[in-house]
Amino acid sequence: MRVKTAQLRKGTGLGQAKRIASSGHIPLPRGGSAHAAVAEALGTRIVRGEFPPGGILPNEARWALDFRVSRSVVREAIKMLAAKNLLTSRPKVGSRVEPREHWNLLDHEVLAWYTSGPNRANILRSLQQFRHIIEPEAAALAAEYRSAEQMEQISIACQRMATAPNLAERSAADVRFHVEILKASGNELLLPLGVMIDSALKNLFVLITVEAGDLHHAQDLHNNIEKAIRQQKPNAARVAVRKLLENSDNMIGKWIGKGTRR
Amino acid sequence: MRVKTAQLRKGTGLGQAKRIASSGHIPLPRGGSAHAAVAEALGTRIVRGEFPPGGILPNEARWALDFRVSRSVVREAIKMLAAKNLLTSRPKVGSRVEPREHWNLLDHEVLAWYTSGPNRANILRSLQQFRHIIEPEAAALAAEYRSAEQMEQISIACQRMATAPNLAERSAADVRFHVEILKASGNELLLPLGVMIDSALKNLFVLITVEAGDLHHAQDLHNNIEKAIRQQKPNAARVAVRKLLENSDNMIGKWIGKGTRR
């Protein structure tokens, strides 16, 4: 965070209130670099719908005033958002928010902004549903095409899950287990997608682990997956993963049922 | 393109050849804005493996010299690549290329750079495989949860495919058909993912359409999908989509078999 302490510009009582107010000083979250902070602030507000798709947002100079940063910083932030397809910029017209279907929702930053917003329940549901689509097929592909080394990695992760001394390490091994399966699937796109899903559901993940009173059962489910892949039985792998997901669905159901508000 | 004609810096015979050569003038593709051009140039070279993951790339000043642009432009380009997780920057150390599994492969620009590179066959194979995983389930979900309006849109697209006067319009209707199904699936992540896949396979798409001597057959396959979703039969929808994909697999096989090099 490089924002100067002093350097308060004088009044700037320029008459505006044209398109959107957005007046006054907006404090930036401390800790990172300024452009990242601005990008996060803008990105969050866009994703939350504060600036509707198709709309024009305030110009760079205005943001510079509001955030008390230079225009360079604002520009770099806007370029980052443009790289995520949240908006496009054109001279004279400004930066226009793209329609939602153009947004790169698969970007983990965008996803994080999304899950911090109002309709996070909706997106979390979509994510879990996504796992049902992706993971059984990934396991089936892994069972079919895995190499010996990849199998080795999967087994290591599985064993580490079983012998983990605490929940944190167990959760880490769990993620590793998933990732290794995705790697073994041989599909280059499955890996980043799976990583993205896992990191987005990370919170959910540890909660499930905590909630699972019956760790033995959960471990059995994982062992079954490992075995199916080891024996190169795609269908068995599919079924085993479905069982595991079913289990975690139940955990989520319990968790929601418990009335865990926010 | 805003690069000045004049303004040729003098010699700059500074001794270096430190990490990577990259000396001399690198011309930028004409047509867009400078930062977009630089981002594309750098992104392409990174994705193609010219700068290996974990490596440090030349500093901003150097790129500014090589591309004959200001450092601001280089910085904005680098920020765009950082937003796609291709690299991270830290003071004093420079910009380091991230490991490939961190790259946002689901970004359509990154994907485009990828498909223009050497191992495009590999990535195209992964994409088509992806369709086998995604689309049947999407259609099943659509069959289950579609609204009346969504069904209407799907039918319209299907009919428009049948009555299209030329290949271009037929291809457009085809894409629309897919997108409407994804929308009807009710999963917010399926839509952007599907759009991304379709746009990446666009070229492949039209080729398939061209290649398909038997348009009637292809249309029947689409009609079956439409019917299954209309009748809200998820399993039938899954099967119908699988048939369609099988057909397009065959077309791709034929096309490759024909010896279409390059």
Next chain:
DNA sequence: TTGTCTTATTTGTCTGACAATTGCGGGAGT
């Protein structure tokens, strides 16, 4: 050998200026 200090390099930020683009309104011509 180890810990600390200095230094050099690189990104980060600020500032001010000008260029390029283009939506919009006003004026000329019919």
Next chain:
DNA sequence: ACTCCCGCAATTGTCAGACAAATAAGACAA
């Protein structure tokens, strides 16, 4: 009154130079 063209102004795009901050690497002392 209507249409077309042109200049204006607002906004992003680009440039240049300066300084701040961070930190890796080497120098030096204990």
